[in-house]
Amino acid sequence: MSLRNLRTPLFLFAALGGAILLSACGEYGGRSDPATGGGVTGPRDSVQVKNCDELFTKRVQPRLEFCRSCHVPGGVADVADGRLFQLDKDAAQDARLLKESWLRLGGNGAGKSRILKMASGTDTRTHSAGAPWPVGSDAYREMDALLQGYDNPSACALGNLGAITEFPLLGGPRGGGAWSNFCAGKADSAVLPVDPRTLVVPGVNEGKAVAFNAYWKSCDNGVPRPKTCGEMREQSKLGLFVGHGQGEVGTPLSFAGGNENVSGLSAEKYNQLWKSAWGMDERPSNFDELVAERYGSPASLVPNPYPLPGEDPNKTNGGSGKLPMVFTQIRKADGTWTGEIGQKVCLFCHNGQLGTVADGEGMGPQLGGAGSIGDFAVASSDFSKAEGLAGFGANSALSLVTTSTNRGTGAIDFFQLAFILFSNGDPALLLNDKIVLSQAIGNIKSPPWWNLAYRPQKFHGAVLPTDSSRIDLAAYYDLVKSLSGGGDEALAWMDAHSGPFQTWAETLASPKFPGEIDTALAEQGAILFHSKNLWGDGLDNPGPKPDQGNGSCAGCHGAYSPRYTHDPAYLDTPELAGIAAYTVPTAVVGTDPVYADAMQSLRNRDGSVSPAILKQAVVSCGLGNAGSTDDLTPIYLAPPLWGTWAAAPYFHNGSVPNIWGVLDPHSERPNIWKRRSTPAREDQAGKVVMGFDTNLQRAYDFDKLGWKYDEIPCGAAGSQPYIACNPLNPEAPSPVQALLGEIYKLIGLTWNLPRPEGLMMTQQNIENRKVFNTNLYSQGNQGHAFTSVLTDMERKAIIEYLKTL
Numbered sequence: 023m024s025l026r027n028l029r030t031p032l033f034l035f036a037a038l039g040g041a042i043l044l045s046a047c048g049e050y051g052g053r054s055d056p057a058t059g060g061g062v063t064g065p066r067d068s069v070q071v072k073n074c075d076e077l078f079t080k081r082v083q084p085r086l087e088f089c090r091s092c093h094v095p096g097g098v099a100d101v102a103d104g105r106l107f108q109l110d111k112d113a114a115q116d117a118r119l120l121k122e123s124w125l126r127l128g129g130n131g132a133g134k135s136r137i138l139k140m141a142s143g144t145d146t147r148t149h150s151a152g153a154p155w156p157v158g159s160d161a162y163r164e165m166d167a168l169l170q171g172y173d174n175p176s177a178c179a180l181g182n183l184g185a186i187t188e189f190p191l192l193g194g195p196r197g198g199g200a201w202s203n204f205c206a207g208k209a210d211s212a213v214l215p216v217d218p219r220t221l222v223v224p225g226v227n228e229g230k231a232v233a234f235n236a237y238w239k240s241c242d243n244g245v246p247r248p249k250t251c252g253e254m255r256e257q258s259k260l261g262l263f264v265g266h267g268q269g270e271v272g273t274p275l276s277f278a279g280g281n282e283n284v285s286g287l288s289a290e291k292y293n294q295l296w297k298s299a300w301g302m303d304e305r306p307s308n309f310d311e312l313v314a315e316r317y318g319s320p321a322s323l324v325p326n327p328y329p330l331p332g333e334d335p336n337k338t339n340g341g342s343g344k345l346p347m348v349f350t351q352i353r354k355a356d357g358t359w360t361g362e363i364g365q366k367v368c369l370f371c372h373n374g375q376l377g378t379v380a381d382g383e384g385m386g387p388q389l390g391g392a393g394s395i396g397d398f399a400v401a402s403s404d405f406s407k408a409e410g411l412a413g414f415g416a417n418s419a420l421s422l423v424t425t426s427t428n429r430g431t432g433a434i435d436f437f438q439l440a441f442i443l444f445s446n447g448d449p450a451l452l453l454n455d456k457i458v459l460s461q462a463i464g465n466i467k468s469p470p471w472w473n474l475a476y477r478p479q480k481f482h483g484a485v486l487p488t489d490s491s492r493i494d495l496a497a498y499y500d501l502v503k504s505l506s507g508g509g510d511e512a513l514a515w516m517d518a519h520s521g522p523f524q525t526w527a528e529t530l531a532s533p534k535f536p537g538e539i540d541t542a543l544a545e546q547g548a549i550l551f552h553s554k555n556l557w558g559d560g561l562d563n564p565g566p567k568p569d570q571g572n573g574s575c576a577g578c579h580g581a582y583s584p585r586y587t588h589d590p591a592y593l594d595t596p597e598l599a600g601i602a603a604y605t606v607p608t609a610v611v612g613t614d615p616v617y618a619d620a621m622q623s624l625r626n627r628d629g630s631v632s633p634a635i636l637k638q639a640v641v642s643c644g645l646g647n648a649g650s651t652d653d654l655t656p657i658y659l660a661p662p663l664w665g666t667w668a669a670a671p672y673f674h675n676g677s678v679p680n681i682w683g684v685l686d687p688h689s690e691r692p693n694i695w696k697r698r699s700t701p702a703r704e705d706q707a708g709k710v711v712m713g714f715d716t717n718l719q720r721a722y723d724f725d726k727l728g729w730k731y732d733e734i735p736c737g738a739a740g741s742q743p744y745i746a747c748n749p750l751n752p753e754a755p756s757p758v759q760a761l762l763g764e765i766y767k768l769i770g771l772t773w774n775l776p777r778p779e780g781l782m783m784t785q786q787n788i789e790n791r792k793v794f795n796t797n798l799y800s801q802g803n804q805g806h807a808f809t810s811v812l813t814d815m816e817r818k819a820i821i822e823y824l825k826t827l
Contacts, residue, residue, distance in 0.1 A: 068185055074171040074178035081164045083116050084186060088154065091191065091545040098546045098815050107137055124169060135169045138162065152553030152572075156591075160184070189584040191548040192541065192826050194599065197664030198531030199475030201254055210252025217247075218597040219488065222478045231552070231592040232581050233570035236603040236659055238478040239487040241643035244517025247489075248525060261526025264495070264519045265368070266389060268326040268350040269340055271357055275350070276367040279500040279515040282354050286364035289329045289341070289351070291408040299404035300710070301785070308703065310344045315700060315713040316404075316788075318396040318429060319346035320375045320387035326350055328363060335359035347373050347387065348396065365405075367497045370396030371432055371468040376533055376668055377718035384533030385718075390471030391533070392669035394430035394676055395714045397791060403783040422776045427798065429791045430714070431465040431676050438462070438770045444499060444639040446509035454634040461623035462766040462773030464616050464800020467676035469661055470669055475528035476580070476662040478603045479646040482674035483621045484659040490643035491520035494527070499639065513639055532665020535825040537724045547823025550816055552576040552586040561811040566610050575820070578604045578660035582827055602662040605647045607655050613673050613805030618656030620770070621648045629654060664827050670728035671697075677796050677803035680728025681824060685809045685817045690726065693752050693803075694734040694741050694795045711788050727821055739786065740793030747797055755797040763799045773799070 092099040139145035143153030171178035267273040327340030374393030379386040426432035445451040500512035555573035571577025587599035683690030715721035736747035
């Protein structure tokens, strides 16, 4: 879409005392239906304006639709100051109410009405909805003429006026990559447009409302990026197979790539998990369902068979059993089923479940979503027990390494381990202090893949360029080949598959919110999200303001509303819509600093980066912003917010259960809490482990946007007093945890040492892993304090808007 001739300049808007003062009456006031995505209202024919009545009806009133978003009874501007300018839902009252508001605000005063000065950003008091009528715009000139006309009617005779172009407050693609959106309905030969992320370069959006400082870097991947829709589709087909191939020949497996010569857990032992690991007396009739619940993995979307006891997989098309997504039966190149079960580790963290397909568009198992339901540690422990604790198999080895302390989180990019796993056996890369003396990352939560197409850099801390594709398949790196001298062959497989995997991941769109949306309230939220300066005059914001941007949510997280994405005060071009590319120091965002500090601990004191990092097999394109901050400043990357309603819990470590808690630091931030579990079958209650409940009607909070939870007091199961929590000070870590935290900061690998509960993995131990304790290392729920200046009504409006993304 081309850049329109819209001329709103940049202002750093402020809000007064949390009240909405004269919510902006816009240059582009169209409305849209979030269910259909809305659209751009076409230009109107030019008109002749001869008097004040014509000026009002033909030019001013259409723009009052924007004002009506907030300045009506029950709107966010229905507060003491906001009522100085008040409209009604009945547009027939506009002429009367506009003039009454003009009188309440002192008429034209010293030549200009405050109605006009507020909306143009030239008043002495600031305006939460920004400055949609900037000086010099048609909207400013025409409203000025009407208000002057109240005193001198001849001022309204403006003659011939051009068309008004309106952009809706709601609408947009709801994610999905720019290329996949472009190719919808087009032939394979269609040439792809420029990837908008490549426009995020130094100088882009300089001085504008949306800040960018995490720039795009092109990498020389093994497979070049596609140039046509056909190439994109072909690569995406291979990428889908890489990420979610199950049961097909060549299906990639963890730490094996497509190597068919690896072994897994035999189907015979898999069929005995109920006995060897679960401690049950007989095989439950719902065994497959209980596997999915216990390990936190949706049932596969494609046939993913394994042989039941007594079955020959090669006579039963793989078998009659149904594996969840995180497992698959290994198959030989000639199509022979092996009867062995392999793991697909990535899917423990990067897949999830949102209700069922009957709940609406995009519901059910999530491919590449923000899962937060998997428990890789429990699965590895169980497989190790099934193998008889042999001590040398992959599952046994993994069960002795702590990769997470909670269900749904994990040390996803724990570089200390990566130095060992991805060094190709090169001693020069292993013999460095960063293996031992860098800080432990601890627990983090996976970002959803459906936002990858809107991120120029990866991970929570802008650690690598997004185009650096090898890292995406790190868990598929063939360690057996690598450690036996076949490192080049292992890398060749990654290079042939990681680019297509990335292409596929970038086509993903976020799921559509399945509940009702209050369109009027969502429009108010769109205005606040993009325009409200949280550091405005009189708000006394407790935190430091980011160095760039307009101080709104959009300033860091990007612009989404068509009205703002087409405003050159926000974006250099509408093609940048939805892109988030801004890193902020931890001192600004204030969230748990462990992850960001750990990234900086990998650098030398002079800021340089050790060759032991840059020469790792999966680090093929340099580092992102995290590798070049001044004075080793720790940073976080503000994420895109497409589908954020579906990505609970929140913050980079998953410490806050819902969006309301993100926007209100003083509520919905329990110290110790537990997400609710799927109810067990009546005859199995208390005897089996059930996963997190993903039933939307039963377990999702549609008002606060997040999964329902129960707060846990110190001393309850999973929160041992003085060990896991401090009963004398519930908001502080126990003495034991405080001491461990200092050790983890100094000797990172100690965090990965096996814990007693991880070695035992009794049913109670597993249930305790569902408890999120914010007092543990890396799991703090502090930060984002700047949203404390929002009113509850403003929070409701912003939440309603987020439902539309």
